[in-house]
Amino acid sequence: xxxxxxxxxxxxxxxxxxxxxxxxxxxxxxxxxxxxxxxxxxxxxxxxxxxxxxxxxxxxxxxxxxxxxxxxxxxxxxxxxxxxxxxxxxxxxxxxxxxxxxxxxxxxxxxxxxxxxxxxxxxxxxxxxxxxxxxxxxxxxxxxxxxxxxxxxxxxxxxxxxxxxxxxxxxxxxxxxxxxxxxxxxxxxxxxxxxxxxxxxxxxxxxxxxxxxxxxxxxxxxxxxxxxxxxxxxxxxxxxxxxxxxxxxxxxxxxxxxxxxxxxxxxxxxxxxxxxxxxxxxxxxxx
Amino acid sequence: xxxxxxxxxxxxxxxxxxxxxxxxxxxxxxxxxxxxxxxxxxxxxxxxxxxxxxxxxxxxxxxxxxxxxxxxxxxxxxxxxxxxxxxxxxxxxxxxxxxxxxxxxxxxxxxxxxxxxxxxxxxxxxxxxxxxxxxxxxxxxxxxxxxxxxxxxxxxxxxxxxxxxxxxxxxxxxxxxxxxxxxxxxxxxxxxxxxxxxxxxxxxxxxxxxxxxxxxxxxxxxxxxxx
Numbered sequence: 001x002x003x004x005x006x007x008x009x010x011x012x013x014x015x016x017x018x019x020x021x022x023x024x025x026x027x028x029x030x031x032x033x034x035x036x037x038x039x040x041x042x043x044x045x046x047x048x049x050x051x052x053x054x055x056x057x058x059x060x061x062x063x064x065x066x067x068x069x070x071x072x073x074x075x076x077x078x079x080x081x082x083x084x085x086x087x088x089x090x091x092x093x094x095x096x097x098x099x100x101x102x103x104x105x106x107x108x109x110x111x112x113x114x115x116x117x118x119x120x121x122x123x124x125x126x127x128x129x130x131x132x133x134x135x136x137x138x139x140x141x142x143x144x145x146x147x148x149x150x151x152x153x154x155x156x157x158x159x160x161x162x163x164x165x166x167x168x169x170x171x172x173x174x175x176x177x178x179x180x181x182x183x184x185x186x187x188x189x190x191x192x193x194x195x196x197x198x199x200x201x202x203x204x205x206x207x208x209x210x211x212x213x214x215x216x217x218x219x220x221x222x223x224x225x226x227x228x229x230x231x232x233x234x235x236x237x238x239x240x241x242x243x244x245x246x247x248x249x250x251x252x253x254x255x256x257x258x259x260x261x262x263x264x265x266x267x268x269x270x271x272x273x274x275x276x277x278x279x280x281x282x283x284x285x286x287x
Numbered sequence: 288x289x290x291x292x293x294x295x296x297x298x299x300x301x302x303x304x305x306x307x308x309x310x311x312x313x314x315x316x317x318x319x320x321x322x323x324x325x326x327x328x329x330x331x332x333x334x335x336x337x338x339x340x341x342x343x344x345x346x347x348x349x350x351x352x353x354x355x356x357x358x359x360x361x362x363x364x365x366x367x368x369x370x371x372x373x374x375x376x377x378x379x380x381x382x383x384x385x386x387x388x389x390x391x392x393x394x395x396x397x398x399x400x401x402x403x404x405x406x407x408x409x410x411x412x413x414x415x416x417x418x419x420x421x422x423x424x425x426x427x428x429x430x431x432x433x434x435x436x437x438x439x440x441x442x443x444x445x446x447x448x449x450x451x452x453x454x455x456x457x458x459x460x461x462x463x464x465x466x467x468x469x470x471x472x473x474x475x476x477x478x479x480x481x482x483x484x485x486x487x488x489x490x491x492x493x494x495x496x497x498x499x500x501x502x503x504x505x506x507x508x509x510x511x512x513x514x
Contacts, residue, residue, distance in 0.1 A: 107305075166332055170303055
């Protein structure tokens with residue numbers, strides 16, 4: 001592959017890293033080690049009791065995604081700042097556009113805007129959305145945000161939101177806006193990525209999962225119309241395996257552009273640091 | 288009790304450039320300012336609906352307009368949302384049922400470092416705002432008034448305090464004002480004598496290079512710590 005595999009550090013806002021000192025230290029360590037990006041996820045509130053999502057204990061500390069990135073914008077200088085992914089139906093697009101712009105401006109144009117439809121019913125409903133309308137809201141909100149970022153047309157009329165003659169300044173540093181990355185594991189997500197986004201994000205996948213989904217995406221690409229200005233679909237995967245040089249090469253061979261590594265133990269005082277150092281020394285720049 | 292000085296509006300205009308923002312914030316901290324404040328408009332009307340004093344094309348980082356709310360329900364929403372946030376921040380009761388929002392058994396962690404929550408300062412210049420500050424705010428804020436108007440407003444708040452019950456845990460109502468006149472030592476003392484706790488200074492002309500920096504230094508050397 002001609003392109004160099006990029007490395008991101010995922011989940012930097014969770015567990016131990018919800019403490020500002022640890023968050024700052026690990027992000028700067030990753031930047032120094034050659035990581036291209038740092039990533040945060042997005043859960044506003046998590047269900048307790050019987051509705052608990054097993055992978056997401058509600059007691060685990062997690063900072064709000066864009067606020068955490070805003071902090072990181074101030075203490076890093078080079079790494080890109082990714083949100084992987086914002087649960088779109090839960091956020092009013094006019095407010096979200098303002099927040100995204102703010103992070104893009106404060107970081108000097110380093111934001112990557114990941115989006116998803118969400119999958120936790122209690123969380124969606126508490127924030128005014130639902131499992132039934134999440135896909136439609138996601139498409140509409142993305143179009144609305146792009147209207148805010150379009151110099152010429154600060155008006156929007158959708159089924160869920162509408163406005164006219166309202167203006168936001170400044171505009172993002174990245175034109176016409178930060179790159180959009182769609183996450184999810186469904187045909188609808190793949191189609192959304194192909195037709196509306198710069199990239200695609202697969203979370204917690206194995207090599208096998210990745211190979212099979214990338215095949216599916218290629219199949220769909222034959223039918224879906226991809227606007228030329230979106231360029232090649234950039235693939236980001238959070239791998240389930242521990243990453244060494246060999247595994248990283250296998251991901252690159254599949255056509256993956258970026259691995260966003262999630263430290264398996266976010267609460268350990270040293271696990272993430274060791275991962276950052278090991279990957280920096282043995283993998284980054286070699287694939 | 289010393290009068291505290293805050294600096295408002297660092298997020299607007301040329302300050303939206305991150306380096307300028309940081310440099311001025313650091314300068315203010317060194318000069319002895321107790322706090323830095325930003326305003327909130329997500330988006331602003333332009334054309335015929337433009338608000339005097341808030342040009343829509345002046346760059347702003349954070350920013351109010353009806354985002355699914357209306358002028359008719361804004362008071363009810365404000366009261367309800369504040370109660371909902373307190374429920375989220377209450378360790379034992381992460382459930383809430385209101386007219387506009389409801390949730391049940393959803394949790395947010397971490398909790399704020401300040402317990403039970405960051406101080407809540409209610410802004411506005413109407414009897415409704417004064418009542419809201421008395422019954423549910425740690426503090427009250429009003430923008431752009433002179434000493435004479437400030438004396439009237441604080442008088443109204445004191446009168447209303449006799450009619451509305453203030454929960455003991457909110458403590459004394461902390462008063463923050465943005466004065467409309469240029470502040471010198473004498474004016475600052477008059478505000479302090481009225482019972483104002485913090486002056487939140489809003490420098491008018493921040494466009495020209497060096498102007499705001501000089502302002503910050505002057506306030507630091509002539510006012511802060513002297514009232």
